Amino acid sequence: MSELPSHARVVVIGGGAVGVSSLYHLAREGWTDCVLLEKNELTSGSTWHAAGNVPTFSTSWSLMNMQRYSAELYRGLGKAVDYPMNYHVTGSIRLAHNRERMREFERARGMGRYQGMAIDVIGPSEIKARYPFIETHDLEGALYDPNDGDIDPAQLTQALAKGARDLGAKIVRFCPVTAVRRAGDEWVVSTPKGDIRCLKVVNAAGYRAKEVGALFGRDIPLVAMSHQYILFDEIPELKAWSEAEGRKLPLLRDVDTSYYLRQEKNGMNLGPYERDCRAHWVTADDPMPEDFSFQLYPDDLDRLTPYMEDAMARVPILATAGLSKVINGPIPYAPDGNPLIGPMPGVPNAFEACVFTFGIAQAGGAGKVLAEWVIHGETEWDMWSCDPRRFTPFASAPDYAVAKAKEVYGHEYAIHFPRHAWPAGRDRKLSAIHDRTKALGGVFGAYNGWERALWYACAGDDVSESSTMTFDRDGPWHKRIREECLAVRDAAGILDLPGFSRFNLEGPGAAKWLSGLITGNVPKPGRIGLAYFADRRGRLVTEMTIVRHAETLMTLITAATAQLHDWEWLRAALPADGSLTLIDRTAEYSTQILTGPASRAILSEVCAADLSMPWLTHQETEIAGRWAKLVRVSFAGELGWEIHTKVEDTAAVFDAVWPAGERHGLKPFGMFALDALRLEKGYKAWKQDLSTDYSVLELGLERFINWEKGDFVGRKALWQAIHGKWAKRFVTLVVDAETCDAPYMSTVWKGNRIVGETTSGGWGHRVDKSIALAMVKAHLARPGTEFEVEIFGEKRRAVVHDDAALWDPGNLRLRS
Numbered sequence: 001m002s003e004l005p006s007h008a009r010v011v012v013i014g015g016g017a018v019g020v021s022s023l024y025h026l027a028r029e030g031w032t033d034c035v036l037l038e039k040n041e042l043t044s045g046s047t048w049h050a051a052g053n054v055p056t057f058s059t060s061w062s063l064m065n066m067q068r069y070s071a072e073l074y075r076g077l078g079k080a081v082d083y084p085m086n087y088h089v090t091g092s093i094r095l096a097h098n099r100e101r102m103r104e105f106e107r108a109r110g111m112g113r114y115q116g117m118a119i120d121v122i123g124p125s126e127i128k129a130r131y132p133f134i135e136t137h138d139l140e141g142a143l144y145d146p147n148d149g150d151i152d153p154a155q156l157t158q159a160l161a162k163g164a165r166d167l168g169a170k171i172v173r174f175c176p177v178t179a180v181r182r183a184g185d186e187w188v189v190s191t192p193k194g195d196i197r198c199l200k201v202v203n204a205a206g207y208r209a210k211e212v213g214a215l216f217g218r219d220i221p222l223v224a225m226s227h228q229y230i231l232f233d234e235i236p237e238l239k240a241w242s243e244a245e246g247r248k249l250p251l252l253r254d255v256d257t258s259y260y261l262r263q264e265k266n267g268m269n270l271g272p273y274e275r276d277c278r279a280h281w282v283t284a285d286d287p288m289p290e291d292f293s294f295q296l297y298p299d300d301l302d303r304l305t306p307y308m309e310d311a312m313a314r315v316p317i318l319a320t321a322g323l324s325k326v327i328n329g330p331i332p333y334a335p336d337g338n339p340l341i342g343p344m345p346g347v348p349n350a351f352e353a354c355v356f357t358f359g360i361a362q363a364g365g366a367g368k369v370l371a372e373w374v375i376h377g378e379t380e381w382d383m384w385s386c387d388p389r390r391f392t393p394f395a396s397a398p399d400y401a402v403a404k405a406k407e408v409y410g411h412e413y414a415i416h417f418p419r420h421a422w423p424a425g426r427d428r429k430l431s432a433i434h435d436r437t438k439a440l441g442g443v444f445g446a447y448n449g450w451e452r453a454l455w456y457a458c459a460g461d462d463v464s465e466s467s468t469m470t471f472d473r474d475g476p477w478h479k480r481i482r483e484e485c486l487a488v489r490d491a492a493g494i495l496d497l498p499g500f501s502r503f504n505l506e507g508p509g510a511a512k513w514l515s516g517l518i519t520g521n522v523p524k525p526g527r528i529g530l531a532y533f534a535d536r537r538g539r540l541v542t543e544m545t546i547v548r549h550a551e552t553l554m555t556l557i558t559a560a561t562a563q564l565h566d567w568e569w570l571r572a573a574l575p576a577d578g579s580l581t582l583i584d585r586t587a588e589y590s591t592q593i594l595t596g597p598a599s600r601a602i603l604s605e606v607c608a609a610d611l612s613m614p615w616l617t618h619q620e621t622e623i624a625g626r627w628a629k630l631v632r633v634s635f636a637g638e639l640g641w642e643i644h645t646k647v648e649d650t651a652a653v654f655d656a657v658w659p660a661g662e663r664h665g666l667k668p669f670g671m672f673a674l675d676a677l678r679l680e681k682g683y684k685a686w687k688q689d690l691s692t693d694y695s696v697l698e699l700g701l702e703r704f705i706n707w708e709k710g711d712f713v714g715r716k717a718l719w720q721a722i723h724g725k726w727a728k729r730f731v732t733l734v735v736d737a738e739t740c741d742a743p744y745m746s747t748v749w750k751g752n753r754i755v756g757e758t759t760s761g762g763w764g765h766r767v768d769k770s771i772a773l774a775m776v777k778a779h780l781a782r783p784g785t786e787f788e789v790e791i792f793g794e795k796r797r798a799v800v801h802d803d804a805a806l807w808d809p810g811n812l813r814l815r816s
């Protein structure tokens, strides 16, 4: 079929594995009047030359979900669409050279088990039994994943294409999209074969997605990296073994060295992710060619030599094989290495499914997620890890995107430690008092590009990157975090918090309109309130603080990382009549948190504000002759104020507060301390505890629902749920943890059954306890119930705390 239809419901741009899977999943949901446009032949981008590995392993719950779905889909696909494929489910062995890697594997095993996959952690002798050609003398163990394997990427794409076509969808090849424009509520997509009108459009253009994005005025953070694998000739020993055993070797990944090694027929395929890596098409003298279909970069074996040598020592039969071919192709990277799947920021009815580094393994799941976004506007699983809105425009700057792409590629298999901050692409957005917090010992991390102190080191503390390569609670930071928390408890702490996202909402019906979006009440003028936004299923979308200045004017404050997400959520709901204005004021203001019992005394020395005004109020004042807004609230759970200032006044205000505070024992504190403090209050963090996987009720936020106020988004679903059964329920657990607190997505056990998962964990220094926030089966969520939390493979006793917070349950300190 090459005739271009004049209309389609959806146009998908790009015929690689991901675009075709998107089309297939749209068609499977009944959206069969959809068309895929491919510049060249199907698979001609990155798909044709992919190695075809299909792992399910991930330490991200949502990526694991997506990859598990893909593997399940691929197993049945050939039969379902009547297109036989080469899909070998060989299992895989992922090697561990050290204890921390084993801990990572233990955690992945727990998550995998929870998703119904029999992933296992094995010792050196079992590695040898499964992979007789391997040297194991220097290994701690391995992760065995029976679901892993390899698929022919071209056959996979053709099978998905057949499935889509059989359902009625259309694919037009050799039909590049050259322009797009809006015509009323439709898109007009232009190609050399003519125009096609559609309601929705999907950018699935792989490494060319930046080019296609530009047609929509969208700058996608994407860098094409060069990735190579080497094919080796037949190895007689391997052939003999394979024939005798009637199977292929499991796929081997030496993740600490950074390569995969897979049996390819009776030879081998070696693919390193080398530290000394190359980005392409990022400078003016190296433009992306008009057409790179079915093309490769020149071989660059020098970069691979150390990995080849390592692999030959690990699997000595490899050293006997001749090298037959090198495949060096473009692989697109976003700054965090995850793909973009979801709404295209700022562009109506446009979506992205691009920038895949593991697009073969993820194509199945990505197609499902994309189709859900397009058809329903929401997804079954919380997909924030892949949401295009997680990047704000600074991330598309070429120097940043390239630095991050190279860092992620070179550490593709790295362990992500809780205290580690990746060093590339830093110092993008600095607070006006960055020099001051740095001089105080600040050790920084980036939040939507904003540098914030994680903790404050003292002279002699080890602040090296290598010191953070541990899951242990203890480390150079631990003592300092404790000091910071105790200062907040006993005196006061100050936290510089640049980059809080803030939107001004103004107009006659602002409060009424907002009330229809949130579950609870819009605060009265002069007050502030925490607001929860649900989707129509009653699931949690986001949380914002509303500062109501006047009847018709308010500021909505939200997390730095939520800037684009929350902006889009609000903007999409704005009334079409233009009666309300919404303005992003993030760049104009900054925030410092002053909290602790001495904070009133400190503030009283620097301003004339009425500091007796109660909790959840706000007022304007002057500090050092500069305007400031004091908002009486504390995420740390103590008496305290947020001090909002104009960015240019931040330093003057700090310079007034700091010396006044020093007389009262004021200390700077960082994000790690804030996290510990909020856990003791049971305060939830967005996209950690506050996930769209859970409903507002499951999250225990009933007190933020006003059933009497009239309709709001999600009310119907929540009302039905309150009278029915809830799957899960939020609890605070006190855990008998040893050296590590519960990481995100540790499984919660009752006897021999998994009954829930943790969403955050950490040490509470005011209560001297290991705390986990968790979601457990609703009927078990009673105070005093005993569970076990599996922390890196070890089950630790955990008890449900009562509904009130562990620290200051009556909020007396907050209100003091």
Ligand SMILES: Cc1cc2nc3c(=O)[nH]c(=O)nc-3n(C[C@H](O)[C@H](O)[C@H](O)COP(=O)(O)OP(=O)(O)OC[C@H]3O[C@@H](n4cnc5c(N)ncnc54)[C@H](O)[C@@H]3O)c2cc1C
Binding pocket: 013, 014, 015, 016, 017, 018, 019, 020, 037, 038, 039, 040, 041, 042, 043, 044, 045, 046, 047, 048, 049, 050, 051, 052, 053, 054, 175, 176, 177, 178, 204, 205, 206, 207, 208, 209, 212, 226, 227, 228, 229, 293, 327, 328, 329, 330, 331, 353, 354, 355, 356, 357, 358, 359, 360, 361, 362
């Ligand atoms: C050497 C190598 C090995 C790899 N091995 C693996 C692996 O083992 N497992 C794995 O999961 N991943 C692997 N990958 C990554 C994988 O190849 C990609 O993630 C995947 O192919 C991406 O698929 P896609 O559909 O997003 O993009 P692509 O396959 O690049 O498809 C995009 C399509 O869009 C088309 N297009 C572009 N512009 C336009 C336009 N204007 N109009 C119409 N069409 C357009 C292109 O022609 C192209 O066909 C490997 C990559 C490399 C380089």
